[in-house]
Amino acid sequence: NVAPGLKFHPDDLFLYAVTDSGMNSKWGRSMTDAVEAAIKGGATIVQLREKQMETREFIETATACMEICRRHKIPLLINDRVDVALACNADGVHVGQSDMQARTVRALLGPGKIIGVSCKTTAQGEQAWMDGADYIGCGGVFPTSTKKDNTTIGLEGLKEICVASKLPVVAIGGIGIGNADLVLGTGVKNLKGVAVVSALFDRESVEGETKKLRSVLERVLSGV
Ligand code: TZP
Ligand code: MG
Numbered sequence: 001n002v003a004p005g006l007k008f009h010p011d012d013l014f015l016y017a018v019t020d021s022g023m024n025s026k027w028g029r030s031m032t033d034a035v036e037a038a039i040k041g042g043a044t045i046v047q048l049r050e051k052q053m054e055t056r057e058f059i060e061t062a063t064a065c066m067e068i069c070r071r072h073k074i075p076l077l078i079n080d081r082v083d084v085a086l087a088c089n090a091d092g093v094h095v096g097q098s099d100m101q102a103r104t105v106r107a108l109l110g111p112g113k114i115i116g117v118s119c120k121t122t123a124q125g126e127q128a129w130m131d132g133a134d135y136i137g138c139g140g141v142f143p144t145s146t147k148k149d150n151t152t153i154g155l156e157g158l159k160e161i162c163v164a165s166k167l168p169v170v171a172i173g174g175i176g177i178g179n180a181d182l183v184l185g186t187g188v189k190n191l192k193g194v195a196v197v198s199a200l201f202d203r204e205s206v207e208g209e210t211k212k213l214r215s216v217l218e219r220v221l222s223g224v
Contacts, residue, residue, distance in 0.1 A: 008114045010168035016195035017043035023201040041210025049079035062088040102131035122164040140173025146197045162188035184220040
């Protein structure tokens, strides 16, 4: 379990798939099938975000997902759970404002791992940079029913944080094929991509939806 992790590149944030095992159960698929389908559809990074899963199941699931992500050379991050990330040698951890501080996560994981922090304000973005994070996740941009705290920052709030941030940014919250162009089209250069839960996983075909989203994002990048 000492293989080196993947080196982080900001472009990895382009199509950021965030899992929800409740949605997987609803559609009758396993976490590993969901993760592999998202990768085959064009996801560039994966985060396991499981608020309810018991620790042992989480580690087993994360270990199985790590095997898939390594095979495809896609980074795998764990939401909140530094212990789970260490146990499965994940590529990194994503923390929110009431989770472990990013500087503590950095101290526990070491310099080679990827750390992301959820931010709703420019001050939080500045703190994440000082704490040694690699990127920030900003949102919710649009309303969503996936997260309980559903206050939104809107496209204007997103832009403001991006302009102030020294770190690359991924936008999150209510993003899908119908509005991803608006998000990426804000044109702020450190906005590197979109992070998506329900638009990928609360759907019949994860691979199909990921492909559709990927083509929307690529169209924005190529400016057509
Ligand atoms: N953080 C801010 S909004 C959100 C998280 C984890 C949920 C995003 O889910 P969805 O289904 O992509 O709107
Ligand atoms: Mg959290």
